[in-house]
Amino acid sequence: MYKFEVYKDKAGEFRFRFRASNGEAMVSSEGYKAKASALGAIESIKKNAPGADIVDTTKDAET
Template sequence: MAHRFEIRKNKAGEFVAYFCYNNETMFWTEGYASKASAQNAIESMKKNGPGAPVEDKS
């Protein structure tokens, strides 16, 4: 699969959820104190993201 979510630790020791396409990071979340919180962020994006509107503010 070309796209995936990854959970990594940042330099501050926090858990961060990343969305990657092929080998490129497209976006990431804030840092979380627990891995469970990062997993919850991923589940929220999966659930709420497909129906989110696009706002062009250019």
């Protein structure tokens, strides 16, 4: 099951990870001074991201 994981980093800021069903961290957030701000960012992603566009800025770069 996919999940958001909220935690406190070594600097004392709140961050979150989005984990895949296999437990792998797919996305990590910036640090937030308030836990409510981290939770608000999660809610914003859940609400606004389903239709997000993909913008490829690599300009035909193949790796």
